[in-house]
Amino acid sequence: MRLLITGANRGIGAALADTLRARGNEVLGTARSTEGLLKLDVADPASPPALAAQLGEAPLDALICNAGVYFDKPETLDTGFPAQMWADMFAVNVTGVFLTVQAMLPLLERAATPKIMIISSQMGSNALAKGNALIYRASKAAALNLGSNLAVALKPRGIAVGIYHPGWVGTEMGGAGADLTPAQSAEGLADRLDALSLDATGCFETWDGRAHPY
Numbered sequence: 001m002r003l004l005i006t007g008a009n010r011g012i013g014a015a016l017a018d019t020l021r022a023r024g025n026e027v028l029g030t031a032r033s034t035e036g037l038l039k040l041d042v043a044d045p046a047s048p049p050a051l052a053a054q055l056g057e058a059p060l061d062a063l064i065c066n067a068g069v070y071f072d073k074p075e076t077l078d079t080g081f082p083a084q085m086w087a088d089m090f091a092v093n094v095t096g097v098f099l100t101v102q103a104m105l106p107l108l109e110r111a112a113t114p115k116i117m118i119i120s121s122q123m124g125s126n127a128l129a130k131g132n133a134l135i136y137r138a139s140k141a142a143a144l145n146l147g148s149n150l151a152v153a154l155k156p157r158g159i160a161v162g163i164y165h166p167g168w169v170g171t172e173m174g175g176a177g178a179d180l181t182p183a184q185s186a187e188g189l190a191d192r193l194d195a196l197s198l199d200a201t202g203c204f205e206t207w208d209g210r211a212h213p214y
């Protein structure tokens, strides 16, 4: 399979690129600035179409929207969560996912069984609301909702969409004390990619294949 992973220069995205390459796939990894990777800044509306133009005509079997930001970990309710932070985080975690999907649709539609994985989070689940990280939680809930709607919109076009919680993973974002290494999360997510089909489209699952509450 020919796959594109956003945010493949570090963390879960880099581990996914390694795992999927080791499983015999052609992996196209993107980064904002890392040498040797395709250039993509999902917060820049011009960037996804420019990348699509660069990719040529070959079919894309899977798009993995992994790039994400979590700036509001230390923010407090009474004085924190400034407006610009809402805009900046939604630009990456929500709009960035949509613009990347939109730009890649023509290439995905050329594949035999195209798939889109959206890396959301358990923190986007309404069932697990904890009252903190309000921007991150709202943005990941929006990414989940976006994935659910794209699943409906793209099913008639033959494209399966799955939304995933990668686990609590020891990356720069996940921090210390995480449950999983990036490699462990990536192995599970690679299995999820194999399992994703039009029958399962719209699923919200954990890295290890359990159905997640929305």
Ligand SMILES: NC(=O)c1ccc[n+]([C@@H]2O[C@H](COP(=O)([O-])OP(=O)(O)OC[C@H]3O[C@@H](n4cnc5c(N)ncnc54)[C@H](OP(=O)(O)O)[C@@H]3O)[C@@H](O)[C@H]2O)c1
Pocket: 006, 007, 008, 009, 010, 011, 012, 013, 031, 032, 033, 040, 041, 042, 043, 044, 066, 067, 068, 069, 070, 092, 119, 120, 121, 122, 165, 166, 167, 168, 169, 170, 171, 172, 173, 174, 175, 178
């Ligand atoms: N770690 C966890 O425990 C955990 C749990 C649940 C969900 N997630 C989700 O899993 C995904 C990966 O997380 P991670 O832990 O691997 O995070 P990470 O280590 O902080 O890596 C984030 C990646 O996203 C990229 N990125 C940020 N802004 C971007 C932009 N504007 N355009 C393109 N790429 C951009 C980063 O690139 P730069 O190097 O250029 O910044 C980096 O490659 C995220 O969507 C995150 O929300 C993570």
